[in-house]
Amino acid sequence: MQEAKRRHGAWPDDNGHTQFSLWAPDAKSVAVQLQDQTQHEMTAGENGWFTTTLPAPAGTDYHYLIDGHLPVPDPASRWQAGDVHGPSRVIDPKSYPWRSNDWQGRPWQETVLYEVHVGTLGGYAAAADKLPALAELGITAIELMPLGEFPGGRNWGYDGVLPFAPDSSYGTPDQLRSLIDRAHELGLMVFVDVVYNHFGPDGNYLGQYAGDFFREDVHTPWGPAIDFRRRQVRDYFIDNALMWVQDYRIDGLRFDAVHAIGERDFLTEMAERLHASIPSSRHLHLVLENEHNDAELLQQGFIAQWNDDGHNVLHHLLTGEHEGYYADFADDATGKLARCLREGFIYQGETTRHGTARGSSSGHLPPSAFVLFLQNHDQVGNRAVGERLRTLADDDALKSATALLLLSPMIPLLFMGEEWGSEQPFQFFTSHNDELGEAVRKGRQKEFKDFSKFSGQAIPAPNDASTFETSMPDYHNRNTADGKAWLAFYRELLSLRHRHIVPRLQGSKALHSEVLGEAAVAASWQLGDGQRLHIALNLGSEELTAAAPARAQPLFSYRASGDQLPARSVRVLLEGAA
Secondary structure, three states: OOOOOOOOEEEEOOOOOEEEEEEOOOOOOEEEEEOOOOEEEOEEOHHHEEEEEEOOOOOOEEEEEEOOOEEEOOOOOOOOOOOOOOOEEOOOOOOOOOOOOOOOOOOHHHOOEEEEOHHHHOOHHHHHHHHHHHHHHOOOEEEEOOOEEOOOOOOOOOOOOEEEEEOHHHOOHHHHHHHHHHHHHOOOEEEEEEOOOOOOOOOOOHHHOOHHHEEEEEEEOOEEEEOOOOHHHHHHHHHHHHHHHHHOOOOEEEEOOHHHOOOHHHHHHHHHHHHHOOOOOOOOEEEEOOOOOOHHHHHOOOOEEEOHHHHHHHHHHHHOOOOHHHHHHHOOHHHHHHHHHHHOOOOOOEEOOOOOEEOOOOOOOOHHHEEEEOOOHHHHHOOOOOOOHHHOOOHHHHHHHHHHHHHOOOEEEEEOOHHHOOOOOOOOOOOOOHHHHHHHHHHHHHHOOOOHHHOOOOOOOOOOHHHHHHOOOOHHHHHOHHHHHHHHHHHHHHHHHHHHHHHHOOOOEEEEEEEEEOOEEEEEEEOOOOOEEEEEEEOOOOOEEOOOOOOEEEEEEEOOEOOEEOOOEEEEEEEOOO
16 A cells, blocks of 8 residues: 555645645736745746745645735645635644554444534644543544634635635644544544535635636535536545545544535545555545435445434424424434334435435445434524523433434434433534624524424524533533433443444344334344344333243343333344344
8 A cells, every 4th residue: 555645735845845736727927925925926837737846844835826916825724823815824734743553443333423613612732632522431432523624713614715724713733633643542532523615704705816616607605616526636536535534543434415516436445545544454434424425435445424314304303393303304204214223214205395306225235324403503503592402302312312313223423412301402603704703693694583382582603602602511510419310321321332232233234123112112133143132112102012022031120011112212122143
């Protein structure tokens, strides 16, 4: 295996020199403008490339000067100490002294994901301090919301414009490496959420010197689509993914909203090149968010997809909400949940409320091809006021659904604070300039005007610092009696998962599922060693009876006893191999 060749950006050598490469097909000339204001012309090459090598060691600040008058940051900048419009800084990706050099990752079957927003935790160093408690709880992987440099100091990360530069408001690149290093020392994998479907609205200069980066004939919700037909554009994003894998030693990537990427072969090429870049002994997990429910991609280098279908039907059953995208899951919701547990996706080609077909057949995939969750940044923060599920659902029903989440053969994902029953909102926040901030505020207000529950209600202004502050996890409640009780509940379930489910997960398959009654289902899976897992869940308000297999042994129950399933209860059984 050879280290994959990467071209975009600034690459220092061991002798104090740096090679600079910029793709600027619309530029007549490009110069490197160093921090001392000296300008050094770059050589124009083929296909729009400009390159030069200069005596500029790591730590040197620079801009690219386009046609003698437009200074721009490096689109592949490795650090932006002065935010998105400031100079880029040369970084040596090999200078960090790694401590966990023997780390090879963990098998996918062992994964319990925990999604965090680094900024609300206080930055890279502060996030590292939270890791021991997560490892002790039974988490095996943290998933960091997008890190690419975004405007200002407060943002979810999906407004990033410089994806190679870990956001400077969180700390330095080496502090991020130290966070990852600490995770690996504790046996935790690290995933990074990457956004390859659009750039944010402030700080992206590519259109001024590389118009071919975008397509004017195809538009997305964020503007002109990125043109993945072009080799240079593909390599830009593949170089970025390789940076996370090789320079930061991350264990997995979550690819945001790939349904907005029209060129599917770009995704398969990405997966092929990433897997080819690492030794066979190292685990690397590639996970999709994809509204298209394209099951075939999950057999082409991507190991799993976020199962929004599963979340949406469970959320409806827990809360009764049926507006917006929940409308697609409100009709025959119990039957839809049974299908999710049996086949993964609910929509496998059926028509949605928009009148379009969605999804493909997924019943042949293993349960571990689906990441299941009750909460995440989208499903909390994209609500009008960012309510947590605990403020919307009955506690007993929520605990029963949590047992399904953590003991089913699907891969579970938790959202920060969920484990202590947090009721602290997580809201949509930004720190844009005033004009853009006001436009975002009006857009959010308009977005929710047709929802009956929020009609006329003021939506928190994303640009207000208080919106960000409100979204910080309430760690003080972790140590209350209520917080400790929820933690004990999650700890017990995760311990059971690691002892009884994880060792048998490889080779598992769904057997069947059935509707027991309103908001109540039973599902069975054959695990890899031949044993059978049975989960009966009643999220409804009526007591039901569900006969247990004769030879099955109790693994966990909440409010259930024997064959009786009271309202808002769950029963989990393990049946020995025949």
